[in-house]
Amino acid sequence: MRLSISVLAVGGALAAPAFAEDLYPATLAGHAVLPALSLVEPPADAPRDAWISGKFTGAARNDDPMSVMGNVGKNYGGHETGIALPFIGQPVQGMSGFAMTQAGDGSWYTLTDNGFGSKRNSPDAMLFFHKMAPDFDAQTVTRRETIFLSDPNHVVPFRIAYEGTQSRYLTGADFDTESIQVVGDEVFIGDEFGPYLIRAGLDGVLREIYATRLDGQELTGPDTYSVHVPATAGRDFQVQRSGGYEGMALQPGTDMLWAMLEKPILLEGGETEGPFLRVIQFDPKTGDWTGESVKFRLSDGATAIGDFNFIDESRALVIExxxxxxxxxxxxxxxxxxxxxxxxxxxxxxxxxxVDMTDVDADGFVRRIGRVDLMNIADPDGKAIDGVVHAGGPFTFPFFTIEDVVRVDDTHIMVANDNNLPFSGGRRIGQAADNEFILLSVPELLSAE
Structure with a gap:
């Protein structure tokens, strides 16, 4: 079903209002790293194809491991990253979401993204989530468990990359997994291709797939299986490529999921409805969209969001x-x-x-309370790993995609990056970005109302 202009015309006519918000300080309380080249073995029953990943990231298939050097691309300086494709095994890289709920052993549920950045180049990149345990004293991150997503019960409504296998493991050609929450004994994952919500057990076995509905009509993107070329932006699809569910928050007290699109929705003609993002409510108990939605307005210069998590029943953190x-x-x-x-x-x-998700103005915008700047973090106690702070400057988190944030306690939050292995740098020129986890002391931000 197509989303008509009339559904979004009101939103398009409204310019996001000007807003004022407080800027709060952030102090580095811990810094830990999972090395960029961290790999995991595929399950024993996975296809042999999965043992060499990244074979399709170039112009032609390449089965020769570690033969093509990663590069950040011309727009970012053309720097090589020091890590070459294809990989032997599956890269752990790309932390694309934190669940609000910790595992029983105290580790954090974290999600890996779709592999190498697109549907086309990721058919041999398996999809999984992890239990990760950062140790900020030792400045290391331990991967305690990896759970692979699979569809043995044929829940997915389209042909998957490993369709003809008995195990039916999912890959980055099937979904682009970007956000995660744990509800009871189930995991909910936000996808960017559909965009879909994926419901699975904690064993990674899919139970249900939900198409997105906003204002009673279905939203699709250019990578939705039912959208075929030629397709017109705004008419045949409304969600931008790589614009699906980058963030999905679990609201305490209600156990409602709020799924946030990464980029603004498209109107017919291809323009966006405005510099804001839709946040759509889903009820895990009924397995359906509730019909409720709000808008998150982007600040000047921001183009997307990275993660979204509640800190109490009304307030939430968003990475922009x-x-x-x-x-x-x-x-x-x-x-x-x-x-x-x-x-x-x-x-x-x-x-x-x-933001305060319960304070919504007449135009549907949630109130922005305040923010911290990840490019200006104080480090008076020298918590940064040696060599990452430029002389005389503050600690910065200068990565292209920062996609993980969660409240740790009353005064601290934890933030991590998606390092897009092996295509992103950011920390050191000529070196692939690691998976960095930082612990920030932000008491003023967390107490702000």
């Missing part, structure tokens, strides 16, 4: 970001043609925003 990568202290000079030792598009807007 631009598309920059790299510390501004190493930015290229204006007009520079040699970008070998600098970042041509450094990170500028990387915020953790506190």
């Amino acid at each position: 970001r631009d598309n920059g990568e790299g510390d501004a202290a190493l930015a290229c000079a204006e007009g520079a043609t040699d970008t070998s030792a600098c970042f041509p598009h450094p990170a500028l807007v990387k915020n953790i925003v506190l």
Whole structure:
């Protein structure tokens, strides 16, 4: 079903109102790293194809392990990353979501994204989530368990990459998994391709797939299986590519899920409805969308969000970001043609925003309370791992995609990045970004109302 213009015309006519919010300080309380080249073995019953991943990231199939060097791309300086494809095994890389609920052993449920960035290049990248345990004293992250997603009961309504196998493990050609929550003995995962909500057991076996409904009509994207070329933006699909459920929060007290699109919705003609994102409520108990939705307005310079998690029954944290990568202290000079030792598009807007989901104005916008700037983090106690702070500057988190945030206690939050292995840098020129976990002391932000 197509989403008509009339459903979104009111939203498109409303410019996101100007807003004022407080900027709160953030202090580094811990820094831990899972190395970029962290790999996991596929399950014993997985197809042999899964043992070499990343074979389809170039112009043609490549079965020669570690033969093609990763690169951040021309727009980001053309720097090589020091890690080559394809991989022997599956990359743990790409932390794309934190669940609010911790595992029984105290570790955190974290989600890995679809593999190598697109539906086309990720048919051999398996989908899974983990139990991760950062140790901020040792500055390390331990992967305690990996749970692979599978569809043995044929729940998925389209042909999957490993369709002809008995185990039917899911891959990045099937879904782009970007957000996760645990509800009882089940896990809910937000997908960007459909966009869909995926319901599975904690064993990773799928139980149900939910198409997205907003204002009573179904939303689709250019990668939805039912959308065929030629397709017109806004008419045949309304969700931008890589614009599905980047964040999904579990509301305490109600156990409702609020799924947030990463990018603004498209109107007929291809323009967006405005500089804001839709947040749509889903009831896990009934297995249906409730019909409730709100809007999150992006600040100037922000193009997308990275994660979304409640801290109490009404307030939630949202990561908003631009598309920059790299510390501004190493930015290229204006007009520079040699970008070998600098970042041509450094990170500028990387915020953790506190919102009140129960304070919604007449136009449907949730109230932004305040934010912290991830490009200006104090480190008076020297918690940063050696070599990552530029002389005289603050600690920064200068990654392209920062996709994980969760409240740890009354004064601390934890943040992590998706390192897009092996295609992103950000910390050091010529070196692939690691999976970094940072613990931030932000008491003023967490107490703000």
